[in-house]
Amino acid sequence: MITAATEAFAAGEENVTLNAIAKQAGVGIGTLYRHFPSKEALVEAVYLDQVERLRSGAAEALANHQPAEAFREWMDLFIEWAATKHGMIETLQKALTAGTLQRSDMRAELTTVVSTFLSAGAEAGDLRSDVAAADVSATLAGILAVSGAPGDDEQTGRMFDLLLDGLRPR
Template sequence: MATEPSPAAHQQLRADAARNRETVLAAATRAFATSDSEPSMRAIARQAGVGVATVFRHFPTREALVDAVYQDQVVRLTAGARELLANHPPAQALRLWMDLFAEWQATKHG
């Protein structure tokens, strides 16, 4: 069973490979959030402007890509919480973060 490389492994990627990975993640995030059906790996590659082999090089299975998108979103929500808390009083930061979380949750299709 193929697994997603650790975050430390992503830091070791060449600059162009890291850029491609981030581009694929962003395209997959948009595709999963906006598509009425499950977008194909080929469609995600096309939206990212890379070849399908590039997608599979970084994410050997669809499940690995879905997992990476989810992990990326959780990391962004966590970072967003820290940033909000650094810039707003705790009660306001919590409320703003809850709005972000609600927006994130609204993009999920089951």
């Protein structure tokens, strides 16, 4: 159900219904409600699942590539994460307002992941050691805020390439 919800939210429709998600998951609406008693609960589960995917994606990328290349690969995963939030932004905002999700928690998670890449990159000599992870995290979020429309990742990718170029040692 999490996968079906993730796909539905990422599709770009603004008002994704629980009925549509249940149908896409191949379950009845009652089954969906037994696992997720509200749309907010489902959105929170999708959000937390995506945060975990960002974390595990970072570890996997670093295990398979040099840090700078791994970081850029992870940035593409970050784009996917952002796209997933598009269809659930209204409900996600309600969860943030209600306090069931904390904006500061996501910021801390993102900064921790970025710090992992920066530390590994500084040690390997392919990323600068004089850059604050919080600054890079804010830049990543800013790029997502101003780049192309959801589903049009070309500009976002170019902007991420520019960021990575700026993170390479001089």
